[in-house]
Amino acid sequence: MAATELAYKGELELMHFSTSEESQGNGGSDGLRSVIAAWEKAHPDIKLNQNVLANAEYKTQIATLASANDLPDVFLLQGMNTIAWAKNEQVLDLTDIIAASPYADAYNKAFFAPFTTPDGKIYGLPVLTGGTCTVVIYDKAMWKEAGFDAFPTTWAEVEKAAEYFESKGIDTIAFGNGGQWQMNSCFVSTLGNRYTGPEWFASLIAKTGAKFTDEAFVAALAETQRLFTQTKIFNEDFNAVTNEDAREYYIAGEAAAFIGGNWDEAYIWATLNADNQEKFANIGFAVLPQPADATKAPTSQNIGLGYAVAINPKVAENPEKLAAAIDLAYELTGPAFSGYVAKYYALGGLTKVADVDLSAFDSVTQDFYMWSYVDTETCEIYDSYINGAVWSVLNTGMQAMCNGEKTPQEVADETQAAYEANY
Numbered sequence: 396m397a398a399t400e401l402a403y404k405g406e407l408e409l410m411h412f413s414t415s416e417e418s419q420g421n422g423g424s425d426g427l428r429s430v431i432a433a434w435e436k437a438h439p440d441i442k443l444n445q446n447v448l449a450n451a452e453y454k455t456q457i458a459t460l461a462s463a464n465d466l467p468d469v470f471l472l473q474g475m476n477t478i479a480w481a482k483n484e485q486v487l488d489l490t491d492i493i494a495a496s497p498y499a500d501a502y503n504k505a506f507f508a509p510f511t512t513p514d515g516k517i518y519g520l521p522v523l524t525g526g527t528c529t530v531v532i533y534d535k536a537m538w539k540e541a542g543f544d545a546f547p548t549t550w551a552e553v554e555k556a557a558e559y560f561e562s563k564g565i566d567t568i569a570f571g572n573g574g575q576w577q578m579n580s581c582f583v584s585t586l587g588n589r590y591t592g593p594e595w596f597a598s599l600i601a602k603t604g605a606k607f608t609d610e611a612f613v614a615a616l617a618e619t620q621r622l623f624t625q626t627k628i629f630n631e632d633f634n635a636v637t638n639e640d641a642r643e644y645y646i647a648g649e650a651a652a653f654i655g656g657n658w659d660e661a662y663i664w665a666t667l668n669a670d671n672q673e674k675f676a677n678i679g680f681a682v683l684p685q686p687a688d689a690t691k692a693p694t695s696q697n698i699g700l701g702y703a704v705a706i707n708p709k710v711a712e713n714p715e716k717l718a719a720a721i722d723l724a725y726e727l728t729g730p731a732f733s734g735y736v737a738k739y740y741a742l743g744g745l746t747k748v749a750d751v752d753l754s755a756f757d758s759v760t761q762d763f764y765m766w767s768y769v770d771t772e773t774c775e776i777y778d779s780y781i782n783g784a785v786w787s788v789l790n791t792g793m794q795a796m797c798n799g800e801k802t803p804q805e806v807a808d809e810t811q812a813a814y815e816a817n818y
Contacts, residue, residue, distance in 0.1 A: 401438055401440075401441065401715070401718060401719050401722060402715045402718070403440075403441060403713075403715040403716050403718060403719040404440040404441065405441065405442070405716065406441075406442045406443075406444055407441055407442070407443050407444065407468050407469065407716065407719055407720060407723070408444050408446070408467040408468040408469065409431070409443055409444070409445050409446070409467065409468070409469045409470070409723070410445070410446040410447075410448075410453070410456075410457065410467040410469070410470040410471070411427065411445070411446075411447060411453070411470070411471050412424075412447065412448055412449060412450045412452075412453035412471065413425075413427040413428050413447065413523075414447050414448070414449055415428070416449075417449070417450070422524055422736045422739065422740030422742045423523035423524035423736060423742065423744075424523070425735075425736075425739070425740075426523075426524070426732050426735040426736040426739075426740070426742075426744075427522070427523060427727060427732065429735055430726055430727055430731050430732045430735065431443070431445070431727070433726075433731065434722075434723055434726050434727075438719070441719055443723075446467065453471070454473070457470060457471075457473075458476075461476070461480060461483075461485055464483075464485065466485055466486075466707045467707065468706065468707050468709075468710050468716070468720055469704060469705070469706055469707070469710075469720050469723060469724065470704075470705055470707070471522060471702040471703065471704065471705070472486060472510065472518065472519045472702060472703045472704075472705035473701060473702055473779075474509025474510060474699075474701055474702070474703070474779040474780055475509075475778070475779065475780055475781060475782050475783070477509060477510050477511070477512065477518055477519065478512055478513075478600075480518070481512050481516070481518050484708055485707070485708070486518040486519070486705045486706070486707070486708065487518070487705070487706040487707065487708045487710070487711060488516050488517075488518060489517050489518055489519065489520065489705075489706065489724075490515070490516050490517045492721055492724075493507075493517055493520060496520075496725055496729075497725070497729075498725065498728075498729045498730060498746050501730070501746045501747045502745055502746060502747070503525070503743075503745055503746075503747055505699075505773055506521040506525065506699060506700045506745050507519075507521060508597070508600075508699075508775060509521075509699065509700075509701065509703070509775075509779045509780055510703045510705075513600075513601035513602065513603065518703070518705060519702075519703025519704060519705045520703055520704045520724050520725070520727070520728040520745065521699075521700035521702070521703045521728065521744075521745045522700060522702050522703055522704045522727055522728050522732075522744075522745070523700060523702060523744065524700075524736055524740075524742040524743060524744055525698050525699060525700050525742075525743050525744065525745075525767070525768070526656065526657030526658070526698065526742075526767070527656060527657050527696050527697060527698045527767055528580040528581050528584070528585075528656040528657075528697050528698075528776050529580075529581050529582065529584070529585040529654065529656070529682075529683060529696050529697050530654070530655065530656065530657065530659075530660055530680055530681075530682075530696065530763075530766070530767075531546055531568075531652055531653075531654055531680065531681040531682065531683060532645065532652060532653045532654075532655070532659070532660060532663060532678060532679070532680060533546045533651060533652035533653075533678075533679045533680075533681060534645075534648075534651055534652070534674065534677050534678070534679070535677040535678070535679045536677045537560075537565075537648075537651040537677075538556070538651060538652075538679075541556045541559040541560060541651070542556075542559070543556060545679070545681070546652065546679060546681035546684075547684050548684055548685060548693070549684050549685050549686075549687065550618075550622060550626075550628075550684045550685070550686055550687070551687060552684065553567060553568070553628055553684050554626050554628065556651075557626065557627050557628045558627075560651050561627055565648075565649060565650060565651055566629065566630045566644060566649060566650040566651070567627070567628045567629070567650070567651055567652065568628050568629055568630075568650060568651070568652045568653065568654060569629070569630050569633075569641040569642065569644035569645045569649070569650035569652070569653045569654075570582070570629050570630065570633045570638075570641050570653070570654050570655075571633060571636040571637045571638040571639070571640050571641035571642075571655075572633055572634050572793075572794060572797070573634065573635050573636050573637040573640070574637055574638075575790040575791060575793075575794050576778065576786070576790055577637070577638050577655075578619070578790065578793045578794065578797070579777055579778055579786060579789060579790050579793065580656070580697075580776060580777070580778055581638065581654055581655055581656055582619065582654065582683070583615065583616070583619055583777070583793065584697045584774070584775065584776055584777035584778070585682075585683050585695060585696055585697045585774060586615050586618065586619060586683055586686070586689075587612060587615040587777070588691060588692055588695050588697070588774035588775075589615070589683070589685060589686060589689035589690075589691050589692055589693065589695065590611040590612065590614050590615040590618075590686075590688075590689050590690075590691060591605075591609070591611040591612055591615065591691065592691040592692065593692075593774055593775065595609065595611060595612070596774075596775055596777070596780075599780075599781070599814075600780050600781065602818070606811050606814075607789070607807045607810040607811040607814060608804075608807045608808060608811045612807060613803050613804055613807045614688065614689075615689075616793070616796065616803035616806055616807060617803040618686045618688070618689070619793065619796075619797070619803075620796050620797060620803055623797040624797060624799055630644060630650060633797075634794055634797055634798055638655045638656070638659055639659075639662075641653060641655070642655055642659050642662060642663055645663065646663060646666055646667065646671075646674075648674070654683070657767070660680075660763060663678070664678070664759060664760070664763075668757075668759075675759065676758075676759075678759045678762075679762070680762055680763055680766040682694055682695065682696045682771055683696070692772060692774060694770075694771050694772050695771065695772045695773065695774045696766075696771050696772075696773065696774070697773070697774050697775060697776045697777075698767065698773045698774075698776070699773075699775060699776045699779055700744070700745065701776070701779045703728075704723075704724040704727050704728055706720050706721070706724065728744065728745045728746065729745075729746050730746050730748065732744050732746070733745065733746040733747070733748050734748055737751045738752070741753060741756050741760045741761070741763070741764040742764075743764075743767065743768045751764070781814070781818050782817060782818055784813060784816075784817040784818075785810065785813045785814050785817055785818055787813075788809050788810050788812075788813035789806065789809075789810040789813075792805070792806035792809050792810060793806060
């Protein structure tokens with residue numbers, strides 16, 4: 396806890412979704428609640444009125460409050476709402492406040508992207524823990540038997556491995572797109588970056604010229620269709636099952652690898668650690684293989700912080716209250732939080748922690764920390780930006796595309812039309 400003297404004496408509203416139930420086993424929520432409690436103790440003259448809702452209820456309620464122009468003093472801003480709420484002057488411009496933070500030099504600058512408007516202004520301090528949506532989890536022993544000392548770095552090598560696994564009656568990679576969003580979050584937003592590079596998506600967010608119909612993105616869709624319809628890499632029912640179903644294929648040894656998010660890794664870790672120590676010891680992590688015709692970012696994986704601590708501009712009417720809100724925002728995203736989640740959960744937040752001691756954790760957890768925060772380059776999670784109306788069209792279209800019902804160009808055309816109509 397930073398030693399801060401605050402002149403403000405009064406009430407301060409805070410709305411978030413780290414319920415006591417969610418904090419059980421959830422490092423980010425546990426860390427947030429711990430820092431909030433410490434901040435309250437350090438500032439007894441400030442009455443922090445917390446409105447704590449479950450995640451789904453929070454999203455509904457915060458949208459309702461925004462529509463009524465009645466947002467709390469301090470709240471969690473979702474990336475996809477940044478541009479609209481900034482335009483409506485419902486979130487305070489924090490650009491200079493972030494630059495003046497005592498922790499500014501230690502911030503992971505990449506995490507600010509979802510909360511930055513096209514004119515370069517930043518409206519939130521990214522909060523909670525950074526987690527990937529696209530990690531390849533593989534069984535080292537199974538791939539060793541197939542002739543690979545590590546997971547392949549190209550799809551051509553994966554296709555070669557698929558011949559071996561098919562002869563054994565095993566799927567090469569388990570994947571579930573039954574909810575439609577998985578192809579977007581857990582596959583294409585990383586694969587797409589391999590074709591477009593980060594500048595394309597930044598332009599898409601800023602509306603400065605990039606289009607879903609651009610050749611590079613259509614090429615990414617074409618490769619996605621090829622991999623899922625013309626190879627034998629994935630389980631045949633990938634478009635019918637969820638990621639929860641698909642990870643069970645991996646756990647049961649029916650697939651040699653699985654692609655999902657950090658939440659899937661946590662589940663697989665806990666399940667195998669409890670039930671199958673041999674398979675647990677063989678857990679490995681890799682990035683998506685590189686397509687033959689892609690030229691960008693071969694070690695990228697999508698990771699981000701989907702929410703940020705934001706401040707209602709009305710708070711600025713009282714400079715002392717504003718100083719208290721800023722101090723709280725600094726603490727919720729600074730070393731107090733990042734140090735806590737690194738120490739107890741081997742997770743990372745906005746503020747980088749030097750010399751993280753991973754010795755208390757098992758080797759799998761250590762490997763995942765290094766994979767997530769040290770050894771890979773990052774790219775954006777598509778659906779942390781823009782809006783749901785656009786992603787609904789893309790997600791539905793990609794599912795149809797991978798059923799052979801639409802072409803990549805048709806999906807790109809339909810998504811671009813939705814983008815132009817809704818964003």
